[in-house]
Amino acid sequence: MHLSLQYTGFLNEECDDTIIELSKLSIADQSHEVTVLDTFHDTSSRLATPRDYVLRRCGQADAILFDECYPDTVLKNCHKIGEGVYGEVFLWRARDGRARVLKIVPIAGTLKVNGESQKDFHEIISEIVIAMELSALRAPIAEINRHFDEGKDVEALNLHAIENATDVFNEVLAVKCVYGSYPARLLDLWDLYDECKGSENDNPAILPADQQFIVLELANAGQDLESYQFNNAEQAYALFLQVAYGLAVAEEAFQFEHRDLHWGNVLIAPTDQKYATFVLRGRALRVARCGVAGTVIDYSLSRVSLPLAAGECAALYNDLAADDSLFDAVGDYQFEVYRLMRDKLGNDWKNFEPYTNILWLHYTVDKMITSLRYKRTNTKIHKHYIDKLKGIKSRILDYGSAALFVLTDNEI
Numbered sequence: 001m002h003l004s005l006q007y008t009g010f011l012n013e014e015c016d017d018t019i020i021e022l023s024k025l026s027i028a029d030q031s032h033e034v035t036v037l038d039t040f041h042d043t044s045s046r047l048a049t050p051r052d053y054v055l056r057r058c059g060q061a062d063a064i065l066f067d068e069c070y071p072d073t074v075l076k077n078c079h080k081i082g083e084g085v086y087g088e089v090f091l092w093r094a095r096d097g098r099a100r101v102l103k104i105v106p107i108a109g110t111l112k113v114n115g116e117s118q119k120d121f122h123e124i125i126s127e128i129v130i131a132m133e134l135s136a137l138r139a140p141i142a143e144i145n146r147h148f149d150e151g152k153d154v155e156a157l158n159l160h161a162i163e164n165a166t167d168v169f170n171e172v173l174a175v176k177c178v179y180g181s182y183p184a185r186l187l188d189l190w191d192l193y194d195e196c197k198g199s200e201n202d203n204p205a206i207l208p209a210d211q212q213f214i215v216l217e218l219a220n221a222g223q224d225l226e227s228y229q230f231n232n233a234e235q236a237y238a239l240f241l242q243v244a245y246g247l248a249v250a251e252e253a254f255q256f257e258h259r260d261l262h263w264g265n266v267l268i269a270p271t272d273q274k275y276a277t278f279v280l281r282g283r284a285l286r287v288a289r290c291g292v293a294g295t296v297i298d299y300s301l302s303r304v305s306l307p308l309a310a311g312e313c314a315a316l317y318n319d320l321a322a323d324d325s326l327f328d329a330v331g332d333y334q335f336e337v338y339r340l341m342r343d344k345l346g347n348d349w350k351n352f353e354p355y356t357n358i359l360w361l362h363y364t365v366d367k368m369i370t371s372l373r374y375k376r377t378n379t380k381i382h383k384h385y386i387d388k389l390k391g392i393k394s395r396i397l398d399y400g401s402a403a404l405f406v407l408t409d410n411e412i
Contacts, residue, residue, distance in 0.1 A: 054177060070102075108121055131218075164253040166245065172218060238287065258302050259301040326338050
């Protein structure tokens, strides 16, 4: 079987100079905005802005009225499922019948939301680009799986130009830029969530009528690691390997570091699929799913390198040195990982240091041993895989990257 799929990610033939210039700076660096953009003009010779660039990536000429993009009539099968400082998260079944997660982020306004200043357009570019690039890594996986489902072995698989692929990262279905008052249906659902669970966020009704938003439509990938109940530790072990291999693929493809992979950013969904498939350094690999499919989400603190001309790369990252509060929290290993990352990087967040992914994998395996919920804990298989997880915890910090771990560890 010959796979002719080519890389179809974000930086394709239509890539413009804006991202190349913007990617050279931290998204937190506002002082160079004019310099960054002064080499790029649109077809009307007008200086392009980060907003123009975001709109282009959304496939829009301008922002769309919120109520027109998401009228109440199409939001019938919808409910709020979560929230964060960034905004609100809803689960929505669209007209195509597919469940989608809507992550709605107020942007470019002067009103503080949930106690924080809103991100501007140049600050949201990073999350949009990284989400789209990682989502695009899944493109070859379905065809490779069909190859295996037909009973063919890996030796018969010609991967052609495919070097790295994985479906571990959340699928981006659409990105929209909208403006206007929050839809009445979503406000009702926000109130219902507040009544039932209690919200820590400001009611979106406080936002002005000209408020702008970015809406990310993402595939529904299940429950987070903190709330999921596993049958036994064999499933947790299978999930761990899926996440580790996914990080390894992203390291190789984009010099990716997640930098915030706490247990709220790993999602789990039940699956009948027997294996997760990866392509790492041009080689197809399979990992048993054991009934669980893992997905990594939320790249607001992440770092990637984007390919430029002549084989060069430019870093797109969040300069965490500007956020002292991130390193002050105590009480959970998660907060210690932030400080360990800072020490490893010397607080220079532009650099690629894949050991940060190892730190988060160490955190993840620690949670699997000490904090996860299991239905059957007295079985031999559960105890066996707890021991395997303990073994990983004891040696994983000796590896310099997720790729080195999955490719050279002889005990996984």
